[in-house]
Amino acid sequence: MIDLECKIKNQIVKIHVCETTWDLGPFIDFVETNPVMGFDTETTGLDWWNADRGFRIRLAQFGNATEAWVLPVEINPEFGEAVKWALRYAQRLVAHNGTFDQHVVESTLGVTLEELAPKMLDTKISAHLVDPRQVKEAGPGLKLEELVKFYIDRTLAEEVKGSMTKIAKRYKVKKEEIWPTVETFDREYLLYAGMDPIFAFRLFRITFPKIPARSRQRGLFAWEHRLAHVTARMERAGYLVDVEYVEARIAELKIEESKWMAVVRSFGIELLGSGAQIVEAFAREGIRLTEKTAKGVIKTGEEILAKIDHPLADAILKAKSATKKRKTWFENIINGMDSQNRIHPSVNPLQARTARWTINGSLAAQTLPAGTGYVRSSCLAEIEHVSASIDFGNMELRVLAAASGDPTMLDAFYHDKDLHNLTAIAAFGPMPEGVEKHPKRKAGKGTNFTVCFGGGWNAVSTQWDIPEDDAKKAVKAFWEAYPGTKTLSNRLMDEARRTGYIYTATGRRLPVDKDRPYAALNYYIQSSARDITARAVLLLDAAGFTPHMRLVIHDEIVFSFPKERAAELTEQAAQIMEFTFKGLLVPADGEIGKRSWGSILDLEESKH
DNA sequence: TAGAGAGGCACC
């Protein structure tokens, strides 16, 4: 047994590392006397889905506030057995982002998500309910090191955070390569590993009592854990890839890129992402770029280049676009596949400051090109299945209407009136005879959305390309036509100014920056919409739909359904998803495609 | 060599 010591704020903590089977005795005593334990794992990487081709668990760590046990499971199968026993024996396991560790022990030791989820206490959840702000937003952050820094011990957190970088230097490898490389019994590594379950344990004790009473009363803490379990099972299932399709697109894009890059290079630009090189190249052609960003850098983006009538501008845009498509979408998909050609994008149900989900990794699902199946066609429903997509209609505007109780807005939704037309009418007068759309409907639409985002006429004008006068009229008309929304916005801003926070209908507390009180309305809308989707996910899970769920993207849920039951299941799922928020229905509409996710959009396209 | 910051572009 190796014994290590460390100090947290002058308090000594001990880390015991098992070396031989004989060391398991005191570990078992520890587990038996600590029904609640911090838990963490160290692995060869983050790709838990590759356990059949290289991914390994190296250490498993358990701990309480002052003591940790490190079991190097990679050197002794009996350690693996002891870890399995401990995981199953424990009453509660405290982990930071425990979803990852659950995937690890499931794929390497066979202890399932279903076994562990009911006993997990996740500090990422408790911390987010207390304060969801990232460090750059002047909040505590959401990563373990950031939270330790904020809540426990600033200097120690920095030391521990830096230790893996230091170890990598000592081994003379890149940081990303240290995880599989560092020797099992490297003291510094063991210390780093042993501290994490102690930190998680302490962090839970600190953050849990800080969860706002209103959040606790509404059961948010348990609710988020149930949600995290569903998303973990979605991650485990993953999404089947159409490898041929993806590889064909990569080959195509490479040809496209080399064609345009040849043009770009002929003008002396080597780095496509270098603004300075672009500016110089245009200067040589007698074209001066002058528009600057807020930080004083000359802009070279699409907005600028699209206005320049020169073969170089065209070539830069085309080369950039092809590179982005290849690297961001298709190559990430290929690189993220497991041995069964499935990707497992990481779903973070409690990441954004409004609690919106984020999806990252092999597929940044929230940023796929809209209105086309170009990237989505990479994702396939199972064999003999078809893809289906169900989305909420007008979710955020309906949340605004319901939360504000504005009679005009509610009436529009009750009677299926076009709200964008209504706003245009309020601003610019009645519709001309015999047309379905108001000639200035776009200004109405832009205003409706922009107001939800906390914007004013300037934002409407620049983002929606609306003349300033029209934008001013439309925004003014919006607040006058739907005065209830103004009352809601004022109430939220007032609450934010007084307390620094607003609360949503689910009891979630959201901090609002003092100098941006206007953001309160958007936070309320965005977060409530997220919770309506989250609620739908939990109900779908209860109805047995989780094995069919593939991705959740804000207001849309994507499914893989058996071909012959697709119509029936889509209908059933849509009914489950629909929700009446403060008296107003938020409808859900399903669409069924062919095998690929993209086919749903391509079918839509062909209708027009 | 790593990390931070910034620009740019893909979304809801």
Next chain:
DNA sequence: AAACGGTGCCTCTCTA
């Protein structure tokens, strides 16, 4: 009085 909110990923530049 007015005020656009929330993301992810790639690339380059600069600093330590």
